[in-house]
Amino acid sequence: MDDVTNSQDQIRQSVESYRLGTISRRDLLRALITATGSYATAHLFLESSGLAQSVVSQREAEAANVNAESVEYPSDNATIQAYLARPKTSGKHPGIVVIHENRGLNEHIRDIARRFAAEGYVALAPDLLSRVGGTGAMKTPADATEAINKLPLFDTLDDLKAGLDYLGKHAEVDSAKLNSIGFCWGGWRSFTLATMAPNLTHAVVFYGSSPDTGFERIRGKVLAHYAEWDYRITGNALWTEEQMKKAGKSYQYHVYPQTEHAFFNDTGPRHVPDASKLAWQRTLDFLRQ
Numbered sequence: 001m002d003d004v005t006n007s008q009d010q011i012r013q014s015v016e017s018y019r020l021g022t023i024s025r026r027d028l029l030r031a032l033i034t035a036t037g038s039y040a041t042a043h044l045f046l047e048s049s050g051l052a053q054s055v056v057s058q059r060e061a062e063a064a065n066v067n068a069e070s071v072e073y074p075s076d077n078a079t080i081q082a083y084l085a086r087p088k089t090s091g092k093h094p095g096i097v098v099i100h101e102n103r104g105l106n107e108h109i110r111d112i113a114r115r116f117a118a119e120g121y122v123a124l125a126p127d128l129l130s131r132v133g134g135t136g137a138m139k140t141p142a143d144a145t146e147a148i149n150k151l152p153l154f155d156t157l158d159d160l161k162a163g164l165d166y167l168g169k170h171a172e173v174d175s176a177k178l179n180s181i182g183f184c185w186g187g188w189r190s191f192t193l194a195t196m197a198p199n200l201t202h203a204v205v206f207y208g209s210s211p212d213t214g215f216e217r218i219r220g221k222v223l224a225h226y227a228e229w230d231y232r233i234t235g236n237a238l239w240t241e242e243q244m245k246k247a248g249k250s251y252q253y254h255v256y257p258q259t260e261h262a263f264f265n266d267t268g269p270r271h272v273p274d275a276s277k278l279a280w281q282r283t284l285d286f287l288r289q
Contacts, residue, residue: 010035029267040141043106047136052107066117075162083125085117094177095167098125099186104135104144108267122173126163128156194218207261210240215247223286224253225279230261
């Protein structure tokens with residue numbers, strides 16, 4: 001009982017320190033990881049408590065000088081919850097769908113959306129667990145992963161296509177410049193979305209698998225980032241390159257030395273700052289082609 005009380009006190013103190021600006025977002029996450037026992041549990045706590053959508057989003061959006069809000073959009077008979085980050089500048093901007101990992105929408109993905117907004121993109125990060133109540137409704141990280149694994153494959157892809165449509169109709173988006181980026185579980189979906197959405201101009205994959213078929217249907221360009229020690233996924237890059245060449249499609253990839261899966265996640269234990277910085281710059285350069 002004392003341990004639980006101490007953890008609750010630590011969480012309250014950390015959140016209040018973050019509200020007051022005496023600790024950073026990363027410091028808050030480190031404190032929550034210590035208090036909850038794991039990276040995944042800390043992220044889920046931020047979602048289920050509403051802190052990610054309110055306190056963290058508000059503070060970090062102000063720091064990045066962007067607008068951010070929770071939105072909803074329709075997908076067939078479902079309503080998809082999402083996080084939308086926008087530049088404060090006027091006019092039309094390119095749009096990008098940011099696709100989360102297999103733990104659902106969390107602060108790491110929200111931060112990536114804000115980073116894109118700061119670079120001039122309207123970024124939409126859908127919660128692909130919306131059909132089963134949303135990430136915040138999950139009781140444990142294992143529940144979130146199990147729920148994601150049970151999602152019908154084409155429901156998630158339909159929800160992403162609907163997200164592209166939502167972006168394309170947004171008043172601040174240039175509908176001729178629609179892009180996607182996905183991480184891990186979302187990486188395969190970003191690549192596969194390119195085979196299904198002819199209006200997608202660029203697809204970016206971070207340590208995600210490639211589709212088995214459909215390369216001939218891709219109209220946009222594809223960029224993939226792989227970790228050297230992520231053998232199962234990275235080992236597929238040469239086959240993917242061959243298939244894309246046969247189909248006459250644009251594909252480039254980079255393998256980052258001495259990195260593991262999820263090296264780009266700056267809230268996780270496998271983060272590699274130099275590789276992440278390089279991958280981010282390469283991504284921005286690619287999207288601006």
